[in-house]
Amino acid sequence: xxxxxxxxxxxxxxxxxxxxxxxxxxxxxxxxxxxxxxxxxxxxxxxxxxxxxxxxxxxxxxxxxxxxxxxxxxxxxxxxxxxxxxxxxxxxxxxxxxxxxxxxxxxxxx
Amino acid sequence: xxxxxxxxxxxxxxxxxxxxxxxxxxxxxxxxxxxxxxxxxxxxxxxxxxxxxxxxxxxxxxxxxxxxxxxxxxxxxxxxxxxxxxxxxxxxxxxxxxxxxxxxxxxxxxxx
Numbered sequence: 081x082x083x084x085x086x087x088x089x090x091x092x093x094x095x096x097x098x099x100x101x102x103x104x105x106x107x108x109x110x111x112x113x114x115x116x117x118x119x120x121x122x123x124x125x126x127x128x129x130x131x132x133x134x135x136x137x138x139x140x141x142x143x144x145x146x147x148x149x150x151x152x153x154x155x156x157x158x159x160x161x162x163x164x165x166x167x168x169x170x171x172x173x174x175x176x177x178x179x180x181x182x183x184x185x186x187x188x189x190x
Numbered sequence: 191x192x193x194x195x196x197x198x199x200x201x202x203x204x205x206x207x208x209x210x211x212x213x214x215x216x217x218x219x220x221x222x223x224x225x226x227x228x229x230x231x232x233x234x235x236x237x238x239x240x241x242x243x244x245x246x247x248x249x250x251x252x253x254x255x256x257x258x259x260x261x262x263x264x265x266x267x268x269x270x271x272x273x274x275x276x277x278x279x280x281x282x283x284x285x286x287x288x289x290x291x292x293x294x295x296x297x298x299x300x301x302x
Contacts, residue, residue, distance in 0.1 A: 082232065110289070121194075121280070121293035122233075167232060169291075176221050176289040179249070180233040 081106060083170045085181035092158045092188045100184045102168030103150040111144050111151040112169040112178060122167060125153075155186065163188045193217070194294040196281050202300045209268040211297050213281030219292075220285065222264035224248075224256065227278040227296070236279075239264055271301045 083104040090098050102111060110129045116122040128144035128151060139156040155162055165185045169178035197212035215222065221240055225233040235248030237256040245256050253275060257265045264283075268275055278298050282291040 082234070085232075112289070112291070114291070119295075121295045122291075124290045124292075127288050127290065169233075171289060174289075176284050177223075177235065177238055177248070178289075178291065179235065180225075182230055182232040 082179050083168055083181045085166075085168055085184050087184060088182070089185040090187070092155070092162075092186065094160060094188060094190055095157050098155045098158065098186065100153040100155070100166055100168075100186075101150065102152070102170070102181055103148070104170050104172075106149065106170075106172055108144075108146070108149050108170050108172055109174045110171045111142075112171070113142055113151075113153050114167045114169065114180075115164045116167065116183075117164040125166075158186075158188045160188050160190060162186060194281055194283055194292050196279075196294040196297045198297050199295065200298050200300075202302065203271050204302055205272060207271050207301075209271050209299065209301075211266040211268075211279055211281075211299070213264045213266070213294055214262055215264075215281075215283040215292070216262065217283060217285060217292065218261065219283035220261070221283060221289075222258065223282045223284075223291065224254075224264065224266045225280045225282065226250065227280055233280060236266065268299075271299075273301050275299065276301045 113125040114122040144151045165183045223238040224236040239258045281294040
């Protein structure tokens with residue numbers, strides 16, 4: 081079952097912040113985050129394992145609330161290079177088989 | 191650099207044709223996947239393979255089959271293409287550990 085991502089799209093000016101949410105109705109083992117630029121392959125950003133840890137990648141960080149089966153991706157002080165479509169992928173049983181959300185398109189403008 | 195290569199970036203086929211999409215990875219990964227990407231639906235898993243000659247159905251396997259005769263190569267087969275199979279197809283591999291997926295650049299298939 082695919083996780084639900086919100087919002088579908090967000091437009092930012094450089095330096096602004098944004099939050100992308102990913103929620104599942106099923107218990108999760110891990111949550112992955114990927115970014116895809118137009119015409120390119122999705123690129124791995126980070127993985128969060130159950131346990132509620134938070135991780136960071138430059139000024140992009142994420143958290144995983146195991147009780148709510150929800151993960152959030154935080155874009156802080158956004159840069160033009162952050163533009164793209166962000167996907168969360170959820171793994172329910174540590175079998176590397178990810179179910180992806182529909183994606184959130186982020187547009188950062190100068 | 192790690193690499194997942196998909197043989198064709200763009201294909202145009204007619205309804206009823208047999209279609210082969212090839213994927214090769216150079217990372218010695220055990221796990222390989224085929225996803226289909228459609229606007230508003232994200233990536234949906236078609237088939238995956240944990241080892242040579244081994245395959246398992248994903249969420250939307252109907253109308254597709256796969257073949258994995260060698261560790262580095264995973265093929266997606268459309269036995270009789272239909273217009274509703276017009277889509278972007280993404281191949282990915284992972285080597286276990288964190289399960290990070292490495293994606294190819296995709297094959298955009300149009301079925302007329």
